Amino acid sequence: MKYAINFFILFIFISCSSSDDTNSDTTTSEEIMYFPPNAGMSWETKSLSSLNWNENNVQALLNYLELKNTKGFIILYNGKIVLENYFNGHTSTSPWYWASAGKTLTATIVGIAEQENYINSNNKVSDYIGTGWTSTSITKENLITCKHLLTMTSGLDDGLGDNVSPSNLQYKADAGTRWAYHNVYVKLQDVVSEATGETWNNYFTTKLKTPIGMTGYWAQSNDFSVYWSNTRSMARFGLLALNKGNWNGTQVLNTSYFNNATTTSQNINIAYGYLWWLNGKTSYHLPQTQFEFQGKLIPNAPNDMYCALGKDDQKIYVVPSRKLVIIRMGNAADGSNFALSGFDNELWEKINAVIN
Template identity: 25%
Template sequence: MIRTSAQLQDDLRRANLNLEPYGGRGMSNAVSKKTNWCLASVAVGALLCGGVSAQAQEYLHAEEEIGTVEQIYDGHLTPDLAVSTFRNIDRLFPVRTISGSDNPKALPEALQDLEARVKLETEDATYDLYDFLALDNVASMIVLKGGEVVYESYQRGNTPDTRWMSMSVAKSITSTLVGIAIKDGKIGSVDDMVVDYVPSLAGSAYDGVSIQDVLLMASGVQWNETYTDPESDRRDLLRAQIAQEPGAAMAVMAALPRAGEPGSVHNYSTGETQVLGEVVYGAVGGSIADYLSEKIWLPYGMEADANWWLDSPDGVEIGGSGFSATLRDYARFGQFFLDGGVIDGTSILPDGWTEDAGLPHDLSDGTTIEYGLMWWPGWTKDSIADKAYAAIGIEGQNVYINPTKDVVIVTHMAQPKPLGKEPIDPMAFFDAVVAAVE
């Protein structure tokens, strides 16, 4: 029996125990929609429910102490606790599993001595690779050149089997699924209306908003993304997720007022990606994690299971965050995108989608925004020249793609706060890595 979050919290109050939802990993196939919850008692040190797979129990980091999701967004995690939490986010909410392939795509190694060659010079200082790893608190990093691993590093106890949180890197995955659904004919085009796929938003400020408007975070719907502000819209959406009640997230989005005409104002909003996830959910008739598994994870050959947070038990995936996977599988996703979304010789994305996704776009009044289809165009001189772009998540998560130099870089960091306080600008450092790779 799956119990709701409210029921579990009632159990907690009655028993005076510590509640920890544990997302099950042992799904039998890519289309399973089962979610396991466990009530864990720290006081007695025992699991009080069944259904946890052998795979979950064997996960290297499964017994580590973790913080809460509120501590992540408040920026109230100590360094060690941040690391252990970021690699165990499937213990914060119920998840759906995206199964790894039995025939993973090879990542040949052609290792290069980047420690000796990478150098970033700024007006104030010169940084090498060791500085970047230490100052930006990098827990894992991989560099691909031409699909081959030229550098790979694991710190803070991470290993190639460690799953790490994506934060807003998940947005770029969700937007990619929109492209695939268009190619599949499940979505007509980016000009389709959101409410055609999410009828619960009919009559709200999202009525009259196109999928393209949402992809550009230009719906015109009012939104405050301030992570550390308990009164922000972002935290309202998080509270809806914590409640684990079906439809709660869309209720938050439906209640928002309009701030401008659709397509006229760009405002970064995780809520937009939750709406986009609901669009995919409505278009494909079910789980977007299953759709990701069917279209990319299995056929492209990802080697490990991934997890994705749900808005409620057996519910809809959190489109803008809550995806966790291994470093190498994030790198494979970057390579998939760099190669034009091609699997077995055929692109599963619309023509030009990967080129368009990472470029600046224009609003309805002609204003250019430095944002793509939920990807960030490069902002440094070299990255702009190379038309590089990245999927970026708070606290240091990056999937960087340089189509000109055929390079993919992935970083997993444990920054202390969701405020962009990295001492070294990752995009500038990625320029230095690209320049050093032969």
């Protein structure tokens, strides 16, 4: 009888322990972060009902996205796809440009090169690419460090267009004293290439693109490269960011650098890190203006959100408190813009109606 009772207890224990924890619709507070395989199209999904999200408001969100010229839209929860939709002739394999959302790719690669001891972001840019990369005096040029390029505080004139040839990189203020959105950040790609002895594309592919299973390519636009990929590849990068540089147990980018990249990097525009935008701050600056706006960057979005914002509403929203990554690719929702637009706040109103 004693053995029968023990067997019964063991049976109950095994039965309870073998519950279906691989079911993608099972949500627990201890759920392990999911990472899609690096090869193929396999990617686990999560139902809205399992998250207790409001399914009745999904169609209004999708209608809004289509109306606002969206091409690709993805919501990940804990790494799994909850919504994935394509509009206006776009498909899951169609490439689209990241625009300035791709600045965060550059910031990430700089961090990787730094952790491999190729560069020190506190060093001046001319240590790596030589002097004469601007048309300022050597004294003023040598004030500009790699970190100034990461934080948009080079002091170079942002009113002269996208061209980053030396003649177009002119002095406006001492480095570190003025925040201005400027394409001069692409000089960091030259810094990485010179320091590592590899082409930018090769180093990017080896250290970031391949390790997290991204597809895509750099295409030349004016004097700099813009990244193109499908929407899922943008989501993969967002998932890496959600996990502070870790991809399925491999620390692609060290956590310390990533934390610095996604917190206030200087005291002029407190809503800006290392080429990442930061929500939840008390003020922010926008491209092409020196005006300080009061309040949060995107009032309807969670305070802890950090995001990559690209021209004409390319978006990577990362929300650690909600385990969310949200991707939007497409043409400008309304008028053309450089980063933030009224669309961000309107979109978050529609998203909140679904996830809250």
